[in-house]
Amino acid sequence: MEDQQQQVRARRTREEADRVATEYEASGLTRQEFSNRSGVPMKTLARYVARYRKKKADKNSGQRWVAVEVAEPCGRGDELSVVLSNGCRIAVSHGFHADTLRRLVAVLERA
Numbered sequence: 001m002e003d004q005q006q007q008v009r010a011r012r013t014r015e016e017a018d019r020v021a022t023e024y025e026a027s028g029l030t031r032q033e034f035s036n037r038s039g040v041p042m043k044t045l046a047r048y049v050a051r052y053r054k055k056k057a058d059k060n061s062g063q064r065w066v067a068v069e070v071a072e073p074c075g076r077g078d079e080l081s082v083v084l085s086n087g088c089r090i091a092v093s094h095g096f097h098a099d100t101l102r103r104l105v106a107v108l109e110r111a
Contacts, residue, residue, distance in 0.1 A: 017048045017051070017052070018048070018051075018052050018055070020038070020040055020045070020048050021045075021048040021049045021051070021052035021053075022052065022106065023038075024038075024045060024048075024049060025049070025052075025106055026102065026103040026106040026107065027103075028099040028102055028103070031045055031046065031049075079091055079092070079093045079094075080092050080093075080096075090104070090108075
């Protein structure tokens with residue numbers, strides 16, 4: 001009898017769905033890989049990501065361009081750095097891991 005009973009899954013809240021979408025985007029994995037690892041069905045993940053991206057785009061629609069000043073080279077010349085308006089500085093040197101930077105930027109965008 002137990003084999004014939006359907007599994008009942010709890011529904012995720014909007015916040016939980018957004019967290020899943022954020023984790024997916026920061027993971028650097030394909031949808032298939034993330035789905036396999038997290039147990040979230042592909043169609044569900046696609047829906048969460050689409051809704052999250054739309055919400056993020058709506059929220060960011062008021063963003064504006066800012067002036068960028070290229071500073072004089074200093075150091076070894078193989079460093080890339082960005083100074084945010086709040087004074088925080090993100091710097092990476094030659095050989096940095098792009099996925100790590102991608103995850104860092106995703107976290108900072110949520111803040």
